[in-house]
Amino acid sequence: MPVSWIMIILFALAVLGYVLGRRRALASAGGDMRNLHSLPSYYGSHVALFAVAPAVALLAIWLVVQPMVISSSVARSFPDGAISEGSSLSLVMSDVKRVADGLNVAVERGALSAEEAGSVSAGATNIRERLGSVGVALGSDVDSSVLDAAQKYRAYASTGHLIMTLAVLGLALTGFIYGMAQMRAEFRARNIVEHAVKALLVFAASIAVLTTVGIIFSLIFNTIEFFKLYPARDFFFGLTWAPSFGGGSELGMLPLLWGTLYISLIALAVAVPIGLFAAIYLSEYASPKMRAIAKPLLEVLAGIPTIVYGLFALLTVGPLLVSIFGREGLNWMQAGTAVMTAGLVMGVMLIPFVSSLSDDIINAVPQTMRDGSLGLGATHSETVRQVVLPAALPGIVGAILLAASRAIGETMIVVLGAGAAARLSLNPFDAMTTVTAKIVSQLTGDADFASPEALVAFALGMTLFVITLGLNIIALFIVRKYREQYE
Amino acid sequence: MNDMTLLERGVQTDDIKISARNVEVFYGDTHAIKNVNVEIQDKTVTAFIGPSGCGKSTFLRCINRMNDTIDICRVKGDILLDGEDIYDPKVDPVQLRAKVGMVFQKPNPFPKSIYDNVAYGPKIHGLARNKAELDEIVERALRRGAIWDEVKDRLHSPGTGLSGGQQQRLCIARAVATEPEVLLMDEPCSALDPIATAQVEELIDELRQDYSVVIVTHSMQQAARVSQKTAFFHLGTLVEYGATDRIFTSPEDPRTESYITGRIG
Ligand SMILES: Nc1ncnc2c1ncn2[C@@H]1O[C@H](COP(=O)(O)OP(=O)(O)OP(=O)(O)O)[C@@H](O)[C@H]1O
Ligand SMILES: [Mg+2]
Numbered sequence: 001m002p003v004s005w006i007m008i009i010l011f012a013l014a015v016l017g018y019v020l021g022r023r024r025a026l027a028s029a030g031g032d033m034r035n036l037h038s039l040p041s042y043y044g045s046h047v048a049l050f051a052v053a054p055a056v057a058l059l060a061i062w063l064v065v066q067p068m069v070i071s072s073s074v075a076r077s078f079p080d081g082a083i084s085e086g087s088s089l090s091l092v093m094s095d096v097k098r099v100a101d102g103l104n105v106a107v108e109r110g111a112l113s114a115e116e117a118g119s120v121s122a123g124a125t126n127i128r129e130r131l132g133s134v135g136v137a138l139g140s141d142v143d144s145s146v147l148d149a150a151q152k153y154r155a156y157a158s159t160g161h162l163i164m165t166l167a168v169l170g171l172a173l174t175g176f177i178y179g180m181a182q183m184r185a186e187f188r189a190r191n192i193v194e195h196a197v198k199a200l201l202v203f204a205a206s207i208a209v210l211t212t213v214g215i216i217f218s219l220i221f222n223t224i225e226f227f228k229l230y231p232a233r234d235f236f237f238g239l240t241w242a243p244s245f246g247g248g249s250e251l252g253m254l255p256l257l258w259g260t261l262y263i264s265l266i267a268l269a270v271a272v273p274i275g276l277f278a279a280i281y282l283s284e285y286a287s288p289k290m291r292a293i294a295k296p297l298l299e300v301l302a303g304i305p306t307i308v309y310g311l312f313a314l315l316t317v318g319p320l321l322v323s324i325f326g327r328e329g330l331n332w333m334q335a336g337t338a339v340m341t342a343g344l345v346m347g348v349m350l351i352p353f354v355s356s357l358s359d360d361i362i363n364a365v366p367q368t369m370r371d372g373s374l375g376l377g378a379t380h381s382e383t384v385r386q387v388v389l390p391a392a393l394p395g396i397v398g399a400i401l402l403a404a405s406r407a408i409g410e411t412m413i414v415v416l417g418a419g420a421a422a423r424l425s426l427n428p429f430d431a432m433t434t435v436t437a438k439i440v441s442q443l444t445g446d447a448d449f450a451s452p453e454a455l456v457a458f459a460l461g462m463t464l465f466v467i468t469l470g471l472n473i474i475a476l477f478i479v480r481k482y483r484e485q486y487e
Numbered sequence: 488m489n490d491m492t493l494l495e496r497g498v499q500t501d502d503i504k505i506s507a508r509n510v511e512v513f514y515g516d517t518h519a520i521k522n523v524n525v526e527i528q529d530k531t532v533t534a535f536i537g538p539s540g541c542g543k544s545t546f547l548r549c550i551n552r553m554n555d556t557i558d559i560c561r562v563k564g565d566i567l568l569d570g571e572d573i574y575d576p577k578v579d580p581v582q583l584r585a586k587v588g589m590v591f592q593k594p595n596p597f598p599k600s601i602y603d604n605v606a607y608g609p610k611i612h613g614l615a616r617n618k619a620e621l622d623e624i625v626e627r628a629l630r631r632g633a634i635w636d637e638v639k640d641r642l643h644s645p646g647t648g649l650s651g652g653q654q655q656r657l658c659i660a661r662a663v664a665t666e667p668e669v670l671l672m673d674e675p676c677s678a679l680d681p682i683a684t685a686q687v688e689e690l691i692d693e694l695r696q697d698y699s700v701v702i703v704t705h706s707m708q709q710a711a712r713v714s715q716k717t718a719f720f721h722l723g724t725l726v727e728y729g730a731t732d733r734i735f736t737s738p739e740d741p742r743t744e745s746y747i748t749g750r751i752g
Contacts, residue, residue, distance in 0.1 A: 288558070367556075368595040372658070375553060376608040376665055377585030386607070391598045 001165045003063070010055055010172055014048040017176050021047030021183055029185035038190035046189040049196050050179035055172035062164045070156045071097070074149050092146065099127070099150035100157070102136035109134045118151055219465065222458035229452040235459060241422035243442065243453045251456045253463065255422040259432035260464075263343045263418060264407035266428065270347025272400055275354025282355070283362040284384055295359070302352035306412040313345040313417030325429055333429035335419070340428045342417035346410055350403045357402065361395030362388060394479040401475035405468045411436040435460050504529040504669060504699040505550060510564035512545050512554065519545045521723040523564075527669075527716070532695050534710035534731065535703045537720035538746065543703045544592060546720070547671050550701065551587035552580040568669070585612055588667030590675050592703075594654035596646035596661075601638050604646040604657055605629060608665030624664055631693070632660025633686030651678045659687065663694070670694060672702045676709065688713050707747055711735050719743045 022044035029035035036043070075093055106112040111134040112120070120127065127142045142150075227235070230251055238252020278298060282291050318336025325333040325340075333340075365388050373383040389396070411434075419431025422438065442457040449455075505527040512520035520542045527533050535543045545554070552573060554560040566573050573583055585608075596604050605625045608614075615621035625642075629635040634656040638649070646657055655678050662670060672691070676684045691713050694700050704710050710717055711731060718728040719740075727734060727743045738744040 366595070368591060368593055369597060371553060371556065371591060372595040372597065372661075373607070374556060374581075375551065375584055375589040375591070376611065376661065377581055377583075377588075378607075378611050379581050382611055387597050387599075 003059070006059065006165060006168055009169065010052050013172055013176055014052045017047035017051040017179060018044035021045075021180060024180060024183040025185065025187070025189070028183060035185050037186055037188050038193075042189040042193050043183055043187070045193050045196075046187075047176065047179035047183070049193065050175035051172050052175070053196070054175050055168050058171055059164070059168045062168070066157070066160045066164065070153060070160060073156065074153050077152065078145065078149055095142075095146050096149045096153055098138065099131075099142055099146060100153040102131040102138065103150060103154060105136050106131055106134050118155065120147070216465070219458055219462045222455055223462045225450075226452055226455035226459045229455065235456070239424060241438070243456070249453055251452065253435075253460065255424045256433065256435045256438050256460065257463070258424055259339070259414075259418065259422065260408055260434040260436070262339050262428070262432065263346060263414060263434060264404060266340065266343025267346035267350055267407045267410075268400070268404060270344055271350035271354050271403055274347075275351045275403075276358055276396065278351065278355040279358035279362055280384060280389075283359045284380070284388070295356075298352050298355055300352075301348070302356070304349070306349065306410060307416075309345050309349050310412040310416030313341050313413055317341050317345055318417065321429070332427065335431060337417060337419035337431045338429045339418055339432050342414050343428070345417055346407055346413050349410070349413065350406060353403045353406060354399055357399035358392070358396050361392045361399065364395075365391045394481075397478050398475050401471050401478075405471050408464060408468060408471075409436060411440060415440065435464050502529040503527070504531075504569065506567045507546075507549075508565045508567075510546070510549060510562065510566060512542070512549060512563075513561045514545075514557070515559040519723055520549070523725045525718055525725055525728055527699060527701060529699045530695055530697070531716055532691055532700045532702060532714040533716040533718065534714035535701065535718050535720060536705070536707070536710050536746070537726075539705075541720040542723045543720050544673050547589075547673055547701060547703055550669070550671055551584045551589055553584070553589065555580055585665060586667055587669040587671060588662040588665055590655075590659050590662050590670070590672040592673040592677070594651060594658050594678065596649070596654050596657050598645065598647055600643045601629075601646045601649070601657060602642040605661050605664050608661060612665060614666070628660040628664035629657075631663050631690050632656045633683060633690060634660060652680060652683050655679060656683060656687065659690070663690075667698065669699045669701065672700065674703050674705065677705070684709070707735070719746060721746070 022040045025036060025043035026033065026040055033040060071093055074096065075089060078089070078092070103112065103117045107114055107117050111130060127147060128138050131138060235251055235253050237254065238250060239254055240250045240252050241255045243249040243251060282295055282298075286294060314336065318338070318341045321338065321341055321344075322333055322336050323329065325331075369387055369391060370383055373387045374380075378386070414434045414437045418433060418437070420433050420437070420441070421431045423430060423432050425432065439457045439460050442454055442460075503526050505525075507523055507525045507527075510520055510523045511518070523546060535547065537543050548554045549562055549566060550568075550573075554562055562574065568583070568587065571578070597607065599607070602625055605628050606615075606621055609621060609624050615624055626635065626639075629638060634653060637653060638657075646654065649657060655675060659672070659675060676687055679687060688709065691700055691702065702710075702713065714731045716729065717731040717734040719726045719734065719738075719742075721742050727738060727740045734743065735747060738747065
């Protein structure tokens with residue numbers, strides 16, 4: 001029985017449990033709701049909960065664990081000699097799984113009968129051809145030990161599935177009966193349902209946290225893997241970035257890091273003054289009407305997808321800069337893709353981040369503070385400069401660091417606007433590239449996932465992660481320090 | 488009541504500092520001040536008393552045009568400072584506020600050090616030629632604000648770290664530091680203990696030598712102690728205005744009498 005069917009049955013059981021549980025509890029109270037400990041719906045929910053929750057939990061665990069158990073037992077029965085030179089058990093096992101999946105597809109499409117799939121031997125039939133005819137492509141000819149293992153794999157899987165179906169449905173039924181048995185008027189159904197709600201919320205929160213931890217771990221493991229293949233010193237301090245997929249590549253991170261920092265710096269140099277001044281205008285000088293129009297307009301900028309900014313950089317800003325700084329003009333710039341192009345466009349992208357957050361923060365400065373300054377005969381701009389901005393500073397710094405993290409992590413604008421050359425140069429009109437852009441290009445190539453050329457992406461990702469984490473920690477630190485001082 | 492004001496005017500024309508004529512204030516549709524006429528003398532302490540919400544703060548804020556910062560607020564009528572209309576378009580409100588200082592109802596120190604709070608006004612108006620002079624101004628203002636002894640060892644710690652009463656005295660010192668001609672004080676002692684209150688009252692009395700002081704207060708005793716003139720506001724109108732002694736001993740209007748004897752308000 002497919003998993004979707006099991007789910008439908010469980011759902012039906014839940015609905016049935018709700019209706020019956022509710023009715024039974026009411027009946028036990030003589031039909032009078034006031035004699036019940038909890039509202040009738042709690043009793044219904046209680047039965048539904050007991051019917052479904054344990055069964056679903058079991059199903060989820062089973063679906064995760066079964067493939068692991070089966071692969072390890074199939075792998076154990078694999079003859080040692082069958083693993084050829086230059087290959088590994090994990091590679092062979094992935095072949096086994098692919099063949100097993102192929103056989104499943106073939107049975108589904110009717111290219112093989114169920115018995116045939118279980119009994120064909122490599123010598124008698126050309127499995128690769130027959131699977132190919134139903135659209136399952138295999139890389140190489142299937143050797144007999146792999147086919148045997150695949151058949152064993154299929155057999156185990158189908159038995160496992162049968163046991164799972166029985167176990168899950170059995171558990172659901174047991175829960176259902178157990179829940180029903182408790183339906184008495186004095187039973188505290190509400191408390192149990194409350195616990196279940198809390199458990200659900202905790203579960204959701206922990207998924208978010210666990211995913212983060214999982215992402216970090218996958219980064220860490222792959223990074224360690226990379227450093228086994230490539231010396232860390234050369235990665236962190238190397239001045240050349242020259243990956244070649246044939247091997248012998250130089251993977252020095254510094255040119256990429258430099259590109260990232262340079263472009264972010266230009267972007268911030270554009271976004272911080274403009275965003276901050278816009279925020280000051282909006283919150284301090286603009287009339288309410290002006291503000292109502294201008295603020296949403298500015299925030300539209302934040303909604304534009306970065307790929308559109310990338311196109312803008314490539315098609316508009318780049319050519320414009322070339323016409324001024326290129327060969328026709330000052331002759332500093334070779335082509336439209338340059339640090340300056342990407343930096344300017346990224347700066348525009350960041351303006352709403354800075355302005356919108358700063359505007360909220362400036363607005364939160366109490367009016368009495370402004371009154372105090374104005375009452376002493378300070379002008380409006382003196383008040384803003386000397387009283388409002390210092391009071392809003394921690395929040396503004398936070399906004400700027402947030403924009404900085406965005407700039408460092410930005411990819412699309414860089415790919416389209418800054419070029420692809422990894423270069424250590426001070427000229428802002430040179431093409432350069434960033435950490436993020438290179439992560440994309442290292443992972444989208446044909447490289448084997450176990451090669452240093454691909455694994456370097458994880459080391460780069462880890463580096464970025466550490467940098468942005470550092471920025472956030474600094475932001476927190478600054479905000480806390482100033483808060484102590486000013487409140 | 489009008490007779491009385493006319494009489495006063497006749498006697499003291501020479502040293503009238505502020506004179507308000509037919510002042511009306513609206514917050515949107517709320518009519519907060521209704522046809523108020525008052526003449527405030529130079530080198531005198533004038534007390535504004537009246538029940539909560541009667542418009543004392545509103546009228547006070549008209550005198551240094553702080554109401555300009557409230558969008559919905561409209562002021563009609565004339566207010567003259569030294570015979571010049573302060574609502575004349577030619578008048579720069581920034582300059583006006585340097586001459587007419589204000590201490591607010593709630594203490595509002597800036598997020599700066601105690602020193603910088605007090606030095607703020609003198610710096611903006613260029614009152615000190617060098618650091619030594621500025622130090623002197625700051626110390627004198629803090630002494631007059633009756634807070635010097637408490638803060639002299641921590642002039643460079645934040646002003647927001649002081650207690651509420653200390654903050655209020657800091658704000659008084661800050662206002663005094665710019666040497667205004669008129670000082671408007673909106674319930675300056677509402678957050679102070681009796682000792683600090685006495686010190687501030689002493690300061691007010693001292694300021695009278697050079698300035699004209701207008702103080703809003705909810706304490707009859709305070710009004711009686713520090714002021715020479717008292718104005719009683721009720722529901723946006725000026726009910727009675729005259730010498731403090733007379734207001735407290737023989738009020739003319741029945742509303743004044745019931746307020747000072749504690750029956751309304
Ligand atoms: N910013 C404002 N917007 C709208 N209405 C206001 C505003 N400030 C004051 N008012 C209204 O004007 C009237 C007078 O207020 P005001 O603050 O002058 O009273 P007050 O006499 O100072 O009272 P209190 O003794 O409680 O300080 C009140 O009815 C108040 O609701
Ligand atoms: Mg008031």
